Amino acid sequence: MTGAAFFDLDRTLLPKASGPALSAAMRQTGVVSARMPGESLLFGYFNLLGESLGSIALARQAVLVAKGRPSDAFDEAALLAADVLEPMVGPFARMLIAEHKEAGRPVVLATTTPEHLVLPLAERLGIDAVIATRYEVGEDGRFTGRNDGHFVWSMGKIAAVREWAQEEGIDLDESFAYSDSIYDAPLLRAVGNPGAVNPDPRLQALAIAARWPTLHFDTSPGVLKLPVLGMELQRAVTLLSRPEVFPYAKFTIRGAENVPATGPAIMVGNHRSYFDVVAMVVAMNRTRRTARFLGKKELFDIPGVGSFFRAGGGISVDRRGDDPDSPDAFAAAVRSLAGGEIVAMMPEGTIPRGIEFFRPGMTGFPGAARLAHLSKVPVIPFAITGTEKVWPRSSRIPRVTNLLGRPEVTVTFGEPVELKYRSVPRDMERIFDAITSMLPDEVREPARPTLAELALTYPDGRVPEEDRWFAVDGE
Numbered sequence: 001m002t003g004a005a006f007f008d009l010d011r012t013l014l015p016k017a018s019g020p021a022l023s024a025a026m027r028q029t030g031v032v033s034a035r036m037p038g039e040s041l042l043f044g045y046f047n048l049l050g051e052s053l054g055s056i057a058l059a060r061q062a063v064l065v066a067k068g069r070p071s072d073a074f075d076e077a078a079l080l081a082a083d084v085l086e087p088m089v090g091p092f093a094r095m096l097i098a099e100h101k102e103a104g105r106p107v108v109l110a111t112t113t114p115e116h117l118v119l120p121l122a123e124r125l126g127i128d129a130v131i132a133t134r135y136e137v138g139e140d141g142r143f144t145g146r147n148d149g150h151f152v153w154s155m156g157k158i159a160a161v162r163e164w165a166q167e168e169g170i171d172l173d174e175s176f177a178y179s180d181s182i183y184d185a186p187l188l189r190a191v192g193n194p195g196a197v198n199p200d201p202r203l204q205a206l207a208i209a210a211r212w213p214t215l216h217f218d219t220s221p222g223v224l225k226l227p228v229l230g231m232e233l234q235r236a237v238t239l240l241s242r243p244e245v246f247p248y249a250k251f252t253i254r255g256a257e258n259v260p261a262t263g264p265a266i267m268v269g270n271h272r273s274y275f276d277v278v279a280m281v282v283a284m285n286r287t288r289r290t291a292r293f294l295g296k297k298e299l300f301d302i303p304g305v306g307s308f309f310r311a312g313g314g315i316s317v318d319r320r321g322d323d324p325d326s327p328d329a330f331a332a333a334v335r336s337l338a339g340g341e342i343v344a345m346m347p348e349g350t351i352p353r354g355i356e357f358f359r360p361g362m363t364g365f366p367g368a369a370r371l372a373h374l375s376k377v378p379v380i381p382f383a384i385t386g387t388e389k390v391w392p393r394s395s396r397i398p399r400v401t402n403l404l405g406r407p408e409v410t411v412t413f414g415e416p417v418e419l420k421y422r423s424v425p426r427d428m429e430r431i432f433d434a435i436t437s438m439l440p441d442e443v444r445e446p447a448r449p450t451l452a453e454l455a456l457t458y459p460d461g462r463v464p465e466e467d468r469w470f471a472v473d474g475e
């Protein structure tokens with residue numbers, strides 16, 4: 001026996017209620033004449049907090065609206081509604097549907113919404129079966145005002161799913177289920193692989209207690225969105241990380257308009273200090289976008305810190321290949337780009353230390369060019385300067401007491417790099433050239449440092465004997 005993948009509709013496959021689109025389509029086609037009293041308030045509450053007993057009570061009464069009408073009376077409205085709803089399905093939901101189908105699992109829409117209203121949408125999404133509330137049709141071909149079988153909600157939904165699974169030879173222990181609602185907890189508990197999608201507050205608590213994965217189909221897997229607010233953790237952090245929060249540094253952000261307002265892009269920049277993270281958080285606030293930043297696995301292995309980075313959209317990169325179970329960072333980046341997100345990276349891999357910090361030009365890993373060749377999305381270069389003066393490599397913490405002579409931290413976003421797509425190494429050189437071209441002369445072609453300046457680039461603040469020759473005052 002094989003498993004199946006069961007998807008709820010409202011606030012799961014769709015980011016919000018399908019009701020407004022269905023209601024508008026029914027008014028447009030004349031099967032209903034007016035809005036339901038309090039409709040906007042009801043759907044607003046649903047979109048914010050999820051299902052309520054009140055909204056379900058009204059859904060139970062909807063069968064009476066259809067009483068006496070021909071069974072095909074709503075067909076045109078269902079088609080019109082599908083035109084509106086189908087574009088609302090998130091990119092990561094579509095990818096997940098495709099993955100389940102590729103794995104040989106039937107994809108099933110399990111929803112309280114009446115079957116005759118969701119069939120066109122299910123067909124457009126390539127869904128294999130629909131388990132939905134069915135209205136009874138009499139011998140005269142008209143709706144009777146009664147349900148035909150289960151009201152597919154809560155215990156009625158799991159009962160309908162069990163019946164369908166038995167008929168189709170589906171093993172629920174091998175199945176997946178996705179929903180936003182605490183009232184779908186019986187379904188989620190019944191399958192071997194439950195997923196809380198855009199969960200309401202009570203389902204969020206249950207998912208944490210039961211250690212179920214929490215998903216959002218408009219962001220990459222693992223990205224945390226704040227309950228009720230529906231805002232990414234990373235976006236919340238950028239909104240709070242205003243320059244005045246860091247009074248020991250001055251920030252200059254240039255070229256934010258070069259970052260696409262929507263759609264995928266690859267951002268590639270240089271790495272000078274641990275404070276680069278803060279600089280990019282401040283800079284990303286100007287772009288109003290979030291990004292999936294690639295970082296070395298060692299950072300993600302730090303207890304607490306790693307979880308925060310993952311929740312913020314970070315992608316762990318195991319460059320040493322020490323862990324055979326480490327997720328494939330390149331595949332995760334490709335998935336993010338396919339979902340319309342920004343992927344950001346610093347291809348040097350780590351902060352240059354010692355003599356390498358003062359070498360002109362850039363060298364590093366070619367992952368950005370590989371991604372660009374595969375995805376053909378814009379590559380946006382960014383250049384960071386001044387962060388090493390706020391938090392040098394030799395220091396455990398930033399220089400937070402430097403309030404009078406605050407160093408200037410600059411982040412510059414450049415125009416998309418013109419790539420040739422013939423050679424990955426050569427296109428990577430073009431990306432490096434675009435980054436270094438935005439650096440000031442003293443950073444692009446640095447002078448030889450003093451011993452004190454060189455020492456700042458080593459973690460322990462000491463220049464190894466074999467490197468002292470590089471300093472102008474070295475032996």
